[in-house]
Amino acid sequence: MDVRKDFPMLQNNPQLIYFDNACTTLKPKSVVDAERRYYEEYCGCAGRSNHKIGKRTEDSFEDARKKIAAFVGAETIVFTKNASEALNLVIQKTSFAKRNRVVSTVLEHHSALLPLLVKRDKKELELAIVEPSKQGVFDAESFKARVNKQTALVVVHAQSNSLGTRPPLKEIVGIARDAGARVLVDGAQSVPHSSTNLKALGADFIAFSGHKMLGPTGIGCLAASRDAVESLDYPFLAGGETIEAVSLEKIVWAKPPQRFEAGIQNYAGAIGLAAACDYLTVKDIHKVEAHDKALASRIAQGLRAIEGVALYGPQTPESGVVTFNVGKASPHEIALFVERGCGAALRSGVFCAEPGMKFLGVPKGAVRASLYLYNTEDECDAFVASVAKAAAIMA
Amino acid sequence: MICFIALIVFAVLGIFSAKYRAYAFEAWDCVFRKITLRKCDTGLDERIKAELMSRLSRWPKFARFTYRHFEGLSMVFTLLMLASFVLAAQGAYNYWAFGNCNGPGSSAFCVFSAITGQQLVQPTTLDGVALGNVSGDKILFEFGCFTCPYTRAAWPGLKNFTATHPDVRVVFKPFPLPNHPYSTEASQAALCAEEQGKFVRYADYLFQNQTEIRDGGIPLLEVLAVDAGLNSTSFDACLDSNATLAQVRAYFDEGIASHVYGTPTFFFEGRSVVGPMSEANYADFLAGKYVVPDAPIDEGFCAPPLEVNG
Numbered sequence: 001m002d003v004r005k006d007f008p009m010l011q012n013n014p015q016l017i018y019f020d021n022a023c024t025t026l027k028p029k030s031v032v033d034a035e036r037r038y039y040e041e042y043c044g045c046a047g048r049s050n051h052k053i054g055k056r057t058e059d060s061f062e063d064a065r066k067k068i069a070a071f072v073g074a075e076t077i078v079f080t081k082n083a084s085e086a087l088n089l090v091i092q093k094t095s096f097a098k099r100n101r102v103v104s105t106v107l108e109h110h111s112a113l114l115p116l117l118v119k120r121d122k123k124e125l126e127l128a129i130v131e132p133s134k135q136g137v138f139d140a141e142s143f144k145a146r147v148n149k150q151t152a153l154v155v156v157h158a159q160s161n162s163l164g165t166r167p168p169l170k171e172i173v174g175i176a177r178d179a180g181a182r183v184l185v186d187g188a189q190s191v192p193h194s195s196t197n198l199k200a201l202g203a204d205f206i207a208f209s210g211h212k213m214l215g216p217t218g219i220g221c222l223a224a225s226r227d228a229v230e231s232l233d234y235p236f237l238a239g240g241e242t243i244e245a246v247s248l249e250k251i252v253w254a255k256p257p258q259r260f261e262a263g264i265q266n267y268a269g270a271i272g273l274a275a276a277c278d279y280l281t282v283k284d285i286h287k288v289e290a291h292d293k294a295l296a297s298r299i300a301q302g303l304r305a306i307e308g309v310a311l312y313g314p315q316t317p318e319s320g321v322v323t324f325n326v327g328k329a330s331p332h333e334i335a336l337f338v339e340r341g342c343g344a345a346l347r348s349g350v351f352c353a354e355p356g357m358k359f360l361g362v363p364k365g366a367v368r369a370s371l372y373l374y375n376t377e378d379e380c381d382a383f384v385a386s387v388a389k390a391a392a393i394m395a
Numbered sequence: 396m397i398c399f400i401a402l403i404v405f406a407v408l409g410i411f412s413a414k415y416r417a418y419a420f421e422a423w424d425c426v427f428r429k430i431t432l433r434k435c436d437t438g439l440d441e442r443i444k445a446e447l448m449s450r451l452s453r454w455p456k457f458a459r460f461t462y463r464h465f466e467g468l469s470m471v472f473t474l475l476m477l478a479s480f481v482l483a484a485q486g487a488y489n490y491w492a493f494g495n496c497n498g499p500g501s502s503a504f505c506v507f508s509a510i511t512g513q514q515l516v517q518p519t520t521l522d523g524v525a526l527g528n529v530s531g532d533k534i535l536f537e538f539g540c541f542t543c544p545y546t547r548a549a550w551p552g553l554k555n556f557t558a559t560h561p562d563v564r565v566v567f568k569p570f571p572l573p574n575h576p577y578s579t580e581a582s583q584a585a586l587c588a589e590e591q592g593k594f595v596r597y598a599d600y601l602f603q604n605q606t607e608i609r610d611g612g613i614p615l616l617e618v619l620a621v622d623a624g625l626n627s628t629s630f631d632a633c634l635d636s637n638a639t640l641a642q643v644r645a646y647f648d649e650g651i652a653s654h655v656y657g658t659p660t661f662f663f664e665g666r667s668v669v670g671p672m673s674e675a676n677y678a679d680f681l682a683g684k685y686v687v688p689d690a691p692i693d694e695g696f697c698a699p700p701l702e703v704n705g
Contacts, residue, residue, distance in 0.1 A: 329462075330441055332438055332441040332442075332445070333441045333444055333445045333448070334445075335445075336441065336442055336445030336446070336449075337445045337448050337449055337452075339445075340445065340446060340449035341449060341452070389452050389455075390448075392455050392459065393448055393451075393452060393455060393458045393459045393462050394448070394459075394462055
């Protein structure tokens with residue numbers, strides 16, 4: 001994909017091979033410009049001030065909400081600061097009074113797993129964990145065995161941040177629906193790389209971050225159906241525009257999404273994220289997905305030919321993520337060596353998914369190359385050559 | 396283990412660059428964790444290792460060997476570093492205590508001496524009291540102090556050696572240590588005895604009564620002169636003479652110019668030894684075969700106060 005000229009980071013760092021897109025992505029100029037315009041041309045408050053600047057801010061902010069909601073096929077969007085906050089919002093504010101069972105997986109990101117574990121330890125819910133195969137592949141039947149009439153919520157990732165694998169989401173949602181449970185999807189890794197339609201999927205919530213999909217940092221979203229977001233309890237962060245009316249005797253909460261957006265919002269972030277959605281729409285998210293997968297397959301094929309390299313996940317990458325180790329070397333050493341060799345920025349460690357990495361038998365973690373639309377075949381080849389050098393020394 | 400080395404290296408580099416100062420703090424954190432039996436989780440060791448491997452990767456076999464034995468090699472380098480610190484500290488102590496970083500009696504190269512220009516330098520003049528065969532072609536220089544027990548210890552051996560080696564000429568230069576009572580007067584008295592051709596005999600008396608001279612002072616020097624058969628009138632006049640005093644000071648200054656830091660100090664053909672030698676040692680020293688023994692400090696030499704140590 002001929003997009004590299006759109007990214008100032010790549011123009012300013014021509015030697016950079018940026019393979020850490022599962023952590024955060026580079027920003028196209030259109031996103032930077034959108035944010036800059038807000039700060040330079042109409043920097044006001046939305047929903048409060050009636051002056052022209054305030055009105056323009058509100059219009060841009062709400063337009064951004066609509067645009068992002070359309071990008072993921074959701075009825076509404078609650079702005080958060082990142083996917084972690086969106087996941088926490090649902091887990092913290094779902095009522096477990098009538099149904100107290102939550103089903104989730106061992107491969108979840110800490111942002112989903114930790115609030116569940118805390119609530120489990122406080123006896124506020126019963127947690128059932130689904131395990132994948134040793135390749136990280138989930139079977140829908142495993143969910144069926146754990147979801148029952150006591151299940152209030154199923155929390156599942158759409159794409160693993162550690163392996164790039166994708167659980168059978170449609171089937172899992174169907175199983176949850178049959179049991180009357182709500183479904184919270186961690187879409188932090190999937191929304192940036194594949195077409196998402198929450199309504200078509202049938203899930204209740206999907207959480208994602210702006211910065212992983214070419215957008216700014218500090219902005220995340222909880223995309224949801226109206227019914228689902230209405231079901232959440234009063235906000236854990238109250239203030240500003242979260243109420244319709246308040247007296248010392250009574251609070252009347254505002255309708256979602258405002259109920260969950262206390263205080264001045266990250267307007268620039270939301271507007272920048274909408275610009276990122278525009279950019280991905282123009283570039284065609286389906287083509288982005290195919291591009292990512294093709295590059296990941298190229299890397300996986302190259303790495304498999306190197307003696308001493310261990311790849312994790314299925315034989316054919318399900319997304320633009322390749323996770324590996326070299327011999328018994330520390331993942332950090334491998335990543336640093338490769339960076340010095342070919343300039344590739346990689347992620348190493350347990351990827352904020354420690355229980356998952358332990359389950360996969362790599363408690364010290366691994367190295368992850370995660371790709372995006374601006375990566376090229378030449379970069380992949382240089383990367384593989386550098387890993388081969390690392391293997392010659394470290395394997 | 397590499398963090399120990401990194402701490403020292405980055406601490407030194409940190410004197411000149413803030414970037415390395417941050418690394419030094421990181422290394423210190425790592426070292427502190429190690430010595431408190433905790434895991435070093437700063438990642439500094441991994442970064443250093445990766446950087447090193449990256450630089451060595453053009454020699455894959457060597458890089459592989461280094462990688463595989465990294466902890467062992469780090470341990471070796473750390474121990475070497477610690478050993479060098481201990482030796483450097485010992486050298487610094489020696490330099491402080493004896494004016495030479497190699498310890499008492501050594502004339503071997505001392506880095507501190509090189510820095511301060513205090514390497515022992517053989518005197519260039521033959522001025523001094525000639526002992527042995529005055530026309531001997533092997534010239535041995537000695538800077539000595541009559542109130543120094545180490546100069547006294549060297550005296551009998553030197554006398555016997557010169558008696559049995561007619562090819563050796565000793566040039567004795569008094570080097571009265573300012574921190575010894577009556578050392579200058581004793582040197583003056585010895586030069587006065589030399590005027591009467593009885594230096595060796597009077598020196599015997601001086602060394603035999605070394606302890607008493609500290610209390611007895613000039614009267615005792617005069618008594619010893621009588622005992623040695625010197626002419627009292629000439630001796631007393633000589634002892635009172637400014638010229639004799641000036642001569643002693645000239646020898647002392649010559650010793651300072653030679654960076655003498657203790658007595659006795661011997662020179663022969665550019666080589667030097669600080670401290671007493673036995674009779675047999677002189678032959679070895681002249682032959683360039685003398686090895687300075689590891690003597691305790693109290694068997695070393697008499698040092699002047701640091702402020703006069705050239």
